[in-house]
Amino acid sequence: xxxSALSDSLKPLNxxxxxxxxxxxxxxxxxxxxRTSSEIAKINSxxxxxxxxxxxxxxxxxxxxxxxxxxxxxxxxxxRDADTRKQxxxxxxxxxxxxxxxxxxxxxxxxxxxxxxxxxWVNYVLEQPLAEEPGTRMEYNSGISQLLSSIVVxxxxxxxxxxxxxxxxxxxxxxEYEWETDPxxxxxxxxxxxxxxxxxxxxGQLYLQQGVWENSQIISGGRVACSVxxxxxxxxxxxxxxxxxxxxxxxxxxxxxxxSAAVDYYYARGYAGQYVYVLPELQAVAVVTQDNRRGKNxxxxxxxxxxxxxxxxxxxxx
Numbered sequence: 017x018x019x020s021a022l023s024d025s026l027k028p029l030n031x032x033x034x035x036x037x038x039x040x041x042x043x044x045x046x047x048x049x050x051r052t053s054s055e056i057a058k059i060n061s062x063x064x065x066x067x068x069x070x071x072x073x074x075x076x077x078x079x080x081x082x083x084x085x086x087x088x089x090x091x092x093x094x095x096r097d098a099d100t101r102k103q104x105x106x107x108x109x110x111x112x113x114x115x116x117x118x119x120x121x122x123x124x125x126x127x128x129x130x131x132x133x134x135x136x137w138v139n140y141v142l143e144q145p146l147a148e149e150p151g152t153r154m155e156y157n158s159g160i161s162q163l164l165s166s167i168v169v170x171x172x173x174x175x176x177x178x179x180x181x182x183x184x185x186x187x188x189x190x191x192e193y194e195w196e197t198d199p200x201x202x203x204x205x206x207x208x209x210x211x212x213x214x215x216x217x218x219x220g221q222l223y224l225q226q227g228v229w230e231n232s233q234i235i236s237g238g239r240v241a242c243s244v245x246x247x248x249x250x251x252x253x254x255x256x257x258x259x260x261x262x263x264x265x266x267x268x269x270x271x272x273x274x275x276s277a278a279v280d281y282y283y284a285r286g287y288a289g290q291y292v293y294v295l296p297e298l299q300a301v302a303v304v305t306q307d308n309r310r311g312k313n314x315x316x317x318x319x320x321x322x323x324x325x326x327x328x329x330x331x332x333x334x
Contacts, residue, residue, distance in 0.1 A: 017327045019044055025323050031289075032057065032305040033213035036324065037221060039299045047213075056192055056210040057305065060286030063209040064161050066184070066219065068111060068261035070168050070176065072239035073183045079171040083108030083242075083260075090167050091142055102142070105150045107167065110160045111260035112247040118147035119157040128158050128206075137162050137198040154248040154258045158206030161261065162198065165205030176203035187234050188222065190215045207286070213303050220284075220292040220301035244282040244294070267325055279329070283320075293320055298328050 022044060026034055032052050036044040047053045059066075074080045087110060088094045088103045095103060101116070109115045119127045127144070134140040141159035165176045172179045177195045185193065193215075196208030203209075222228075223244065227235030246257025246264040256265030263285050266278040284292040289306025304319050 017043065017330055019327075022323060022327050026319070029319065030306075031319065032307055033303065034305075034319070034324075035213055035217045035303045036328070037217055037301045038328070040221070042217075053214065054212065056194060056212055057307075058207075058286075058288075059209055059211050059216065059284075059290045059305075060207045060288060061158070062216065062284040062286040062290050062292060063204065063207050064158075064261040065284035065292065066180070066209060067161055067164055067168070067176070067205045068243055069184055069219070069222075069235055070180055071107070071111065071164055072235050072243060072260070074168055074171050074179070076236045076239060077183075080107065080167070083111065087163065087167065090170050091138070091163070093139075094142065097142075099146055101146055101150060107164075108260075109150050110164050110167075111243075112258060113154050113157050113160055113251075113261075114151050114248055115157070115160055116146045116148045116150040116152065117141065117144045117155070117157060117159070119144060119155055119159065121156050121158060131159050131162070135199055138166050138200070138202070154251050156251050156254075161205030162202065163205070164261075166202050169202055175201070176205070184234065187229055187232060188215070188218045190218065213305050216284075216290075216292050216303045216305070217301060220294050220303065223282075224294050224296060224299065224301050267321060279325075289319075291320060293324075295328065300328055302328075 023046060026046055031046065032048050034046040071080065075082055083106060085107050086103060087105050087107060105115045121128045131137050131140045141163055168176050168179055192212065194210040196204045198204060222234060223240055226237040227233055227240045243260040244262050244264060245259050247259055248257065250256050250258050250263065256263060259282065262282050264282045266280045268278050279295060279297050281293055281295040283294065289304065291304045293302040302320060302324050
């Protein structure tokens with residue numbers, strides 16, 4: 017891997033950070049300035065993948081019975097809804113964002129901003145009509161993540177952040193963070209978490225290691241595997257698939273034999289360029305953080321596909 021060439025390529029992009037770890041060893045580390053390495057910053061919707069890990073841990077502990085459990089166990093008001101299909105929505109359908117609620121994250125009905133302006137976010141989400149049969153199609157919905165955060169609270173008897181401190185952040189050595197809450201004090205499931213880039217790298221490495229950290233099984237390997245498998249196609253115009261609050265995709269590039277083959281990967285993704293990529297076949301994890309909010313006519317570069325993957329798949333670096 018030509019690290020100097022990668023460094024030269026990234027300098028003009030004004031990234032906050034870029035970290036790459038392969039086979040458990042940090043091989044590349046770039047920060048915009050000295051402060052960035054130690055500062056916590058918004059990870060936006062990467063929060064969703066952190067929440068997914070907490071749901072998996074709660075399932076492992078038996079505090080949640082599993083993905084087939086109906087969410088009406090936690091939201092009894094659904095039994096009074098005129099649409100009886102809502103009573104059959106499962107935790108797994110929340111994780112894959114296929115609950116069927118009519119929802120436009122941004123644009124159109126602007127469901128997400130309306131939720132954040134409401135006095136009770138969970139009730140706002142549950143009151144939305146169903147647009148289709150639960151389980152049939154992925155529709156990006158940060159409100160669903162808020163339902164999952166509420167479920168973690170109800171199942172564990174502690175706040176989502178406290179649960180994370182005890183069972184995820186603590187074992188990973190994550191000591192500094194900030195996490196927003198809704199009007200009821202439930203930590204935001206779809207966004208609102210601030211972490212350091214190095215802590216995002218730890219999180220990705222935990223998944224690469226099938227839930228094992230320093231010889232302890234933090235998340236069961238089976239739950240990790242379920243989380244990162246594409247359950248449904250991603251909602252257009254996004255490509256790839258969607259798992260349990262993780263995105264999935266593949267990329268074709270040169271292999272050590274000189275041919276080309278698809279390499280599967282999965283990733284956490286947050287607004288304004290926050291990413292955690294996990295490439296099991298290459299035993300690699302990459303973190304990219306940015307704060308460039310470019311418009312549609314001037315999108316940020318595909319740093320991972322254009323710069324990082326070609327270097328990881330360069331035979332000279334294998």
